[in-house]
Amino acid sequence: MKPTSVRPAYAGLRALERGLGQAKIMVALLGAGGQGLAERRRIAAVLDRSGIAAIVPEDELPDDMAPSLAEKALFSRNEVDLVFVNVESWGSAAEFAQFHENRRIAPKLRVLVPPEHHPLHGGDRGYLTDLYLSHLTEFGHVYAIDGRARVRLPSALDAIGLLSARQRQVKALGETTS
Numbered sequence: 784m785k786p787t788s789v790r791p792a793y794a795g796l797r798a799l800e801r802g803l804g805q806a807k808i809m810v811a812l813l814g815a816g817g818q819g820l821a822e823r824r825r826i827a828a829v830l831d832r833s834g835i836a837a838i839v840p841e842d843e844l845p846d847d848m849a850p851s852l853a854e855k856a857l858f859s860r861n862e863v864d865l866v867f868v869n870v871e872s873w874g875s876a877a878e879f880a881q882f883h884e885n886r887r888i889a890p891k892l893r894v895l896v897p898p899e900h901h902p903l904h905g906g907d908r909g910y911l912t913d914l915y916l917s918h919l920t921e922f923g924h925v926y927a928i929d930g931r932a933r934v935r936l937p938s939a940l941d942a943i944g945l946l947s948a949r950q951r952q953v954k955a956l957g958e959t960t961s
Contacts (some may be wrong), residue, residue, distance in 0.1 A: 785811050803892070809836040809862055813878050814869035823869075838863070851881065859887040869895040869928070876911055890922055898927035902945065920949040
C-alpha cells in the first residue's frame, strides 16, 4: 500500500493527464510552396489527427486578402499558440523577418533552418544567419532540421560565448523584449 501522503499527488497527476487530453492548441505552418507546401499539408494532417489544429495559410486564408496582412492579423491573435516557419525560400525568409519584428508574434515563432545556416551548427555568417542568432538569443527557438551532412556542434564555451555576446548587443541597443 502506498503512503497516504502520496495519494493527493497521484490524484493531481491524473487530473493533469485528463487536462492534457482536453487542451487545445493551434499552430501555423509556414514555408515554401511546391514540395514545401505538400510537406506542410502532410504535417498538418498528422497534427490534426493528434488533436492539434494546424493552419496552412495557403489553404485557410481568403484568396482576395494580402497574405502579409492576413497572416500578421491571424498570428497576432491569442488563439494561435505557435507559428512554425521552415525557412526554405525567399518568401519564407521574408515571413521570418516580418514576424521576428512583431512583438506579438515573435515569442510564438519557431524557426526551422538547414544546419549549415544555424548560428550554432553552421559556418554561414550571412545576414539571415545573423538574424537567426538574434532570434535565438531573444526567444530561444531556432532549430536545425533535415541535415544531410555532419553538423558542427559548438563547445559549451562557444555556444555560451556567442549567445552572451549577442545578448549584450541586444541589451546595449535597447532591443530586448524582456
